[in-house]
Amino acid sequence: MVDADQTFVIVGGGLAGAKAAETLRAEGFTGRVILICDERDHPYERPPLSKGYVLGKEERDTVFVHEPSWYARHDVELHLGQTVDAIDRAARTVRFGDDGTLVHYDKLLLATGAEPRRLDVPGTGLAGVHHLRRLAHAERLKGVLAALGRDNGHLVIAGAGWIGLEVAAAAREYGAEVTVVEAAPTPLHGVLGPELGQLFTELHREHGVRFHFGARLTEIVGQDGMVLAARTDDGEEHPAHDVLAAIGAAPRTGLAEAAGLELADPAHGGGIAVDGTLRTSDPHVYAAGDVAAFPHPLFGARLRVEHWANALDGGPAAARAMLGRPVTYDRVPYFFSDQYDVGLEYSGWAPPGSYDQVVIRGDAGKRRFIAFWLSGGRVLAGMNVNVWDVTEPVRKLVRSRAEVDADALADPSVPLENLLP
CATH class of the missing domain: 3.30.390.30 (FAD/NAD-linked reductase, C-terminal dimerisation domain)
Incomplete structure (x- = not known):
């Protein structure tokens, strides 16, 4: 039984967490809803970061899940710029990382998302090395791409996945020179296979992108703190003024692991293991979005999906499950992309x-x-x-x-x- 005296805590202020909070209120929950976000920006959607926003075709305000006043109007206690560094499952508390404040929960949702995988090569501390995951990253990258286009500069992208290709397309629209370094023989090889991956090779080459397949970055060369070139393991050196690391994302499972929650096999994507209701190995703790690895009855496998639709659907599903509603999370995975x-x-x-x-x-x-x-x-x-x-x-x-x-x-x-x- 859910009543007004209960407290539901959501750790993670992305799309999954924000939609879970929205769903709790829409389903009539009258207890406390606490949403903890480690970014200072209000919860936002990530697809525009590598598409319309970085191209300057979408305004900053369009990326937010709700207008800022929505949270107060719906009595959602939003903590921006706050981290959680520990979960005490026995006491049912989470601890804020900045001042050690303890917050009790009756139900807890982990929507901690994923973080970019880092290049483990010399030179990553140079000023021109970028990642794209957060709004602040996109704001910086937008300015970088505009400057590269204006000055006929070179961008080297490590990784030919969705983020890498979408940024490559944006960079070419700005007029920058682009080289993509990819270990696989085609773009998107692990998603689409070679049959369709080749289509994206041809698409980007028609727009002036250079590909270097079968290679990995081994060093980013710089001078006076700035990028000059990127070297690969086959001895090639590519001129570069900036480098984007787009080699995938890793689920943010540290908090769950420290709390002793069951994790999924890293060989199959990792993440927090949940059941068909998005409940973890602790009956009071749920997980949704990029971090959740759920059993999909249709494919007979445990999936961890890092795309927008999974956050959009998973957050509300977890919220309903937390309320005791019948839930079977078996949505067909979906994503979209725009390139040129x-x-x-x-x-x-x-x-x-x-x-x-x-x-x-x-x-x-x-x-x-x-x-x-x-x-x-x-x-x-x-x-x-x-x-x-x-x-x-x-x-x-x-x-x-x-x-x-x-x-x-x-x-x-x-x-x-x-x-x-």
């Missing part, structure tokens, strides 16, 4: 090795198509590129687990809905 004149949406989960066939519907050469990853005739994932309003039927195909005819799947004249059982 290419927009895409991806639904499902099909890492390399999980599929045996890729089917293309449409014209991949013109970058207007839908790609499907299949295993045994069943659709594991679909990605629509410059084709819109098909996300729902793609999700339904993934969720149906039905065998489909590959020829019909590839035929644009056959409505996707006709392939559903």
Whole structure:
């Protein structure tokens, strides 16, 4: 039974944490809601940081989840610029890192997110080395890209994942020279496989991006504290005025680990292990967003998803579970990206090795198509590129687990809905 005397604490002021607080109030919870954010900015959404905001196409105020006054109006106690350095599960308290204040909780939600993986090479302390995770990073990077474009400067990006490619596209739109260093043979190799990864090689090369595949950065060379070049393990040296480390993110599990909560296998993405209700190994503690590793019944695997939709959906699901509502968190993973004149949406989960066939519907050469990853005739994932309003039927195909005819799947004249059982 949830009553007005209870206190729910949320650690993490990103999208998952903010939407959880919103959901608690929307579901009628009248107890205390305490939201603790280690950034001084109000909770915001991260996709614009590598897309519209860094390009100067979206204003700063548009990234926030709620207007600043929302929290006080809804009696959400928002602590900005505060860290939590310990959880006492027996006493059910969290301890603030700055002054040691103890806050009691009846239910606790960990929405601590992820942090950029750091380059472990000489030269990372130079002024021109960047990461992109927080609003402050994006504000700095926006100015850097504008200056590089104005001065015909060079940006080297370590990593050809989503962040790396989106920033590469933004940098080229500013007019900067861009080199992307990637250990895999294609961009997005671990997400899309080689079949679709090559498409992004061609897209970015057409816009002037240089790729250096099969290599890793070994040193960032500088002078007087500034970047001059980036060296790779095959002996190459790339001129650079700035370097962006975009080699992935690691779940922020330190707080959970110190508290003795069960963690997921690092070999499969790590994170805080939760059940289908997003509850951790402690019945009073939940986790959501980038940090949560949940069992997905559709794919028969524990997933940790770092994309916007997972935070948008996971925060509210955890809030409802904390209130005792029936919850089964089994949303089909979804993400989107914008690069130059290419927009895409991806639904499902099909890492390399999980599929045996890729089917293309449409014209991949013109970058207007839908790609499907299949295993045994069943659709594991679909990605629509410059084709819109098909996300729902793609999700339904993934969720149906039905065998489909590959020829019909590839035929644009056959409505996707006709392939559903």
